[in-house]
Amino acid sequence: MNLTHDPQARSWLASANQPGCDFPIQNLPFAVALRKGAQENARGMVAIGDQAIDLAQLAMAGAAAGFSGLAGEALLAASGSTLNALMAMGPKAWSALRLGLFNALKAGSPAQAAVQPCLIPLADLAYRLPAQVADYTDFYASVHHARSVGKLFRPDNPLTPNYQWVPIAYHGRSSSLQLDGYAFRRPRGQILPPGASAPVFSACKRLDYEFELGVFLGQGNVQGEPIPIDQTEEQAFGMVLLNDWSARDIQSWEYVPLGPFLAKNFCTTISPWIVTLEALEPYRQPWSRPASDPQPLPYLEDRSVRERGAIDIQLETWLQTEAMAKAGKAADRIATSNFNHCYWSIFQMIAHHTVGGCNFQPGDLIGTGTQSGPTQAEAGSLLELSEGGKTPLTLPNGETRTFLQDGDTLILKAFCEKPGAARIGFGQCAGTVLPALG
Numbered sequence: 001m002n003l004t005h006d007p008q009a010r011s012w013l014a015s016a017n018q019p020g021c022d023f024p025i026q027n028l029p030f031a032v033a034l035r036k037g038a039q040e041n042a043r044g045m046v047a048i049g050d051q052a053i054d055l056a057q058l059a060m061a062g063a064a065a066g067f068s069g070l071a072g073e074a075l076l077a078a079s080g081s082t083l084n085a086l087m088a089m090g091p092k093a094w095s096a097l098r099l100g101l102f103n104a105l106k107a108g109s110p111a112q113a114a115v116q117p118c119l120i121p122l123a124d125l126a127y128r129l130p131a132q133v134a135d136y137t138d139f140y141a142s143v144h145h146a147r148s149v150g151k152l153f154r155p156d157n158p159l160t161p162n163y164q165w166v167p168i169a170y171h172g173r174s175s176s177l178q179l180d181g182y183a184f185r186r187p188r189g190q191i192l193p194p195g196a197s198a199p200v201f202s203a204c205k206r207l208d209y210e211f212e213l214g215v216f217l218g219q220g221n222v223q224g225e226p227i228p229i230d231q232t233e234e235q236a237f238g239m240v241l242l243n244d245w246s247a248r249d250i251q252s253w254e255y256v257p258l259g260p261f262l263a264k265n266f267c268t269t270i271s272p273w274i275v276t277l278e279a280l281e282p283y284r285q286p287w288s289r290p291a292s293d294p295q296p297l298p299y300l301e302d303r304s305v306r307e308r309g310a311i312d313i314q315l316e317t318w319l320q321t322e323a324m325a326k327a328g329k330a331a332d333r334i335a336t337s338n339f340n341h342c343y344w345s346i347f348q349m350i351a352h353h354t355v356g357g358c359n360f361q362p363g364d365l366i367g368t369g370t371q372s373g374p375t376q377a378e379a380g381s382l383l384e385l386s387e388g389g390k391t392p393l394t395l396p397n398g399e400t401r402t403f404l405q406d407g408d409t410l411i412l413k414a415f416c417e418k419p420g421a422a423r424i425g426f427g428q429c430a431g432t433v434l435p436a437l438g
Helices: 055-065 069-078 084-089 093-103 112-118 145-153 230-233 248-254 303-308 322-324 346-354
Strands: 030-035 043-048 051-056 119-121 125-129 136-139 170-171 177-179 183-184 187-189 200-203 212-216 236-243 267-269 314-320 332-338 366-367 409-415 424-434
Touching: 043 055, 043 424, 055 069, 069 084, 069 093, 084 093, 093 112, 112 119, 112 187, 119 303, 136 322, 187 248, 212 346, 230 236, 230 303, 230 346, 236 346, 236 409, 236 424, 267 424, 303 346, 346 366
Parallel strands: 136 366, 177 267, 183 424
Antiparallel strands: 030 043, 030 125, 043 051, 051 119, 136 170, 187 200, 212 236, 212 366, 236 267, 314 332, 314 409, 409 424
């Protein structure tokens, strides 16, 4: 905890001080964007209230805005068309830049005159991926999700024997990463119809979402040199919302023996604003494992993880059907959960990922897996909410859903909030289903 976490701190920008604001002065998340319709280069931005600071313009102000030394170097690194250079600088630089931004934006700051011309309304921004993502790995770290899904296929033995011992993951497709608001076509692939002995080629009929969080990684490591568990926190730059869209009928046919392929590689969407790990510090919590469960092997065990390895992030899933949109009705909330239910911490995921010698690069992304809670109302997918399609979800307007239909828009939202701390929001991650080709 440091000065930037002071819940009483206020900004000279009034919108940052409004109740329920996602981006108060205690947050300061990073993105890459440009003005809508403008012929200009995308560059690093920081959100504050209903505005964004153009970091390239702020870098030109330099010392006049109070930036010098390591903070000035980090500001320059963050002003390019991706945030990879900033991510590569490590936590001391990230913290220095965050403190510099906080000081420049706080009420009474002498830097206000230099910073104010750098502001752009959030409504005027067109976003780009915040980093060049060379690799993307998706974990399966919610035991509640694993049990719920396992019960649908293996009622007597829902968890695989290795689940409580090893953070399970698969390698995703970074080329199909997209941002909030993306509309994608329903995928096609091989599907084995019920009772059939041969597959058919068809558009997916059981399209689903998966509410996850994504972690952007920082400095990275040399190939062959694992990141010890007590050093993993230095690698986590920040977190975004992540939707791992899933074609359940394609997945059930193809996933044995090597796991997901076409069922997952058609699209993954993330929210544009990266909330730094430092901003989440007031919401860190003890991480625990039930005493009756296997405890982590030594390379996944650390006192710091036990004391503060979980994060209290409230998760909300919203759905707007095409009929709702045409009628001018807003999305309905269909589920809520919390990231503190996660069975494996993000730090254990990082340690396990590299323990065999795998090397991370700045800007690599890991997904946490679907974040479901212990009750059905806290499910992070329609597969769980509809019990595999057997129990349709009824919306307030009378429509029902077992899986997503064409025209549906699925929206993920998340925030941290509690007495004695500032609200930290993530914005949203939305995606719309378009009909399949053909």
